[in-house]
Amino acid sequence: MSRQKISNSYYGHILKGNYSQPLKDHIARCVRNFQGFDRMRTPAIPYIAAWHETQNVIWYEFVGRQLIQLLGCVHTDAAEFFRNSIVERHIYSTVDTPEDLQEVILKSNELMERKTELREEVKKSGILEAVYKISAADGKTYWLKDQARIEPFKTDNIFISIGNLTIVTKEMEAEEHLKRVQKALHKSKQKYKDLAIHDNLTGLYNTRHLYHALDQLIQKSASSGQIFSLVFMDIDNFKQVVDTHGHLNASKALQEIAATIKTTLQKPAYGVAYGGDEFVLVLPGFDKQKALDMAETIRQRIKKTIYLQKAGLKVHVSSSLGVSTYPDDADTLSELLALADQAMFSVKERGKDSVCGISYETAEDRGQLGKSFSYDCQK
Numbered sequence: 001m002s003r004q005k006i007s008n009s010y011y012g013h014i015l016k017g018n019y020s021q022p023l024k025d026h027i028a029r030c031v032r033n034f035q036g037f038d039r040m041r042t043p044a045i046p047y048i049a050a051w052h053e054t055q056n057v058i059w060y061e062f063v064g065r066q067l068i069q070l071l072g073c074v075h076t077d078a079a080e081f082f083r084n085s086i087v088e089r090h091i092y093s094t095v096d097t098p099e100d101l102q103e104v105i106l107k108s109n110e111l112m113e114r115k116t117e118l119r120e121e122v123k124k125s126g127i128l129e130a131v132y133k134i135s136a137a138d139g140k141t142y143w144l145k146d147q148a149r150i151e152p153f154k155t156d157n158i159f160i161s162i163g164n165l166t167i168v169t170k171e172m173e174a175e176e177h178l179k180r181v182q183k184a185l186h187k188s189k190q191k192y193k194d195l196a197i198h199d200n201l202t203g204l205y206n207t208r209h210l211y212h213a214l215d216q217l218i219q220k221s222a223s224s225g226q227i228f229s230l231v232f233m234d235i236d237n238f239k240q241v242v243d244t245h246g247h248l249n250a251s252k253a254l255q256e257i258a259a260t261i262k263t264t265l266q267k268p269a270y271g272v273a274y275g276g277d278e279f280v281l282v283l284p285g286f287d288k289q290k291a292l293d294m295a296e297t298i299r300q301r302i303k304k305t306i307y308l309q310k311a312g313l314k315v316h317v318s319s320s321l322g323v324s325t326y327p328d329d330a331d332t333l334s335e336l337l338a339l340a341d342q343a344m345f346s347v348k349e350r351g352k353d354s355v356c357g358i359s360y361e362t363a364e365d366r367g368q369l370g371k372s373f374s375y376d377c378q379k
Helices: 021-039 065-071 075-085 108-113 115-125 169-197 207-224 238-264 288-304 333-349
Strands: 044-052 058-063 086-094 101-107 127-135 141-153 158-167 228-235 270-275 278-284 319-326 355-360 373-377
Touching: 021 044, 021 058, 021 141, 021 158, 044 065, 044 141, 058 075, 065 075, 075 086, 075 127, 086 108, 101 108, 108 115, 115 127, 115 141, 127 158, 141 169, 169 207, 207 228, 207 270, 207 278, 207 333, 228 238, 228 288, 228 333, 238 270, 238 278, 238 288, 278 288, 288 319, 288 355, 319 333, 333 355
Parallel strands: 319 355
Antiparallel strands: 044 058, 044 158, 086 101, 086 127, 127 141, 141 158, 228 278, 228 319, 270 278, 355 373
């Protein structure tokens, strides 16, 4: 293939078009070399792609026979067929170290939307490295690793991409399998982590999470000056529900009561299944009055809700709730819980179905649970 003679196997545009002689000579040499390379039937698929700087159309000056077979097309349609066969494109870039790679995955529709932007990036970098997932003519999926250098010919406003495609299907499928395994493992770990801190019956947090989270909340509040409140809640006369409707229905009722708590509280507030028919509400940022108001809202919603309707029953329950506040009432986890429990017990003594706050009578009494308390009861 020379300046005067064009091989019959040539199907590009540049050698036949109105382009500079240096560009034509360069393309002729590359095509001749790649034809010999292609005849060797190596795993690499050589290609020469070209595009005009002011146009969006890419064409092949040369492409190896193996890609033509994969695409099931003629040489002149190879660029279009390849573009339409792409399922997704993976680009890898180093973040900090060679071992720390960042993977960017673009689906076929995203490639079309960003083709101008991506082409500009390639022009600036001078290299192209990507992995393509394609749907071939035989109905199978293949992975092709693309490595190329970009050469600009400013006189002709032409860019040339000289590179090769390597089939890396086995490697990428192994990598995809590893990703799926890692994702499943992560999901499994997360599931067990969630199970470790959630109550199996109600789905609320359990006491393991409560003690750990309250320790952290106290430390954070001590340094930031943030207040928070605890509510200790007990379902009144719940044993009657068990005795009347059985343990299974009673468990379902607890699930439904927990759902009432969940839908009433908004993050960062949350509920805890403390044990049996007892619950604890953690209310970050709530002072005593705000906590009393929230406790009263939950008490009313529980009382108004009809439980076990799906089981064909109509069960009504009431609740008793006690409130303590950090740091006004106490500054340790055990004391806050004990005070909220004491306030709830006070409600029980006063006839149940109410909300009550608690505080020490005097500053000197603080920290001594045997001392006198003052109560702020809603009813």
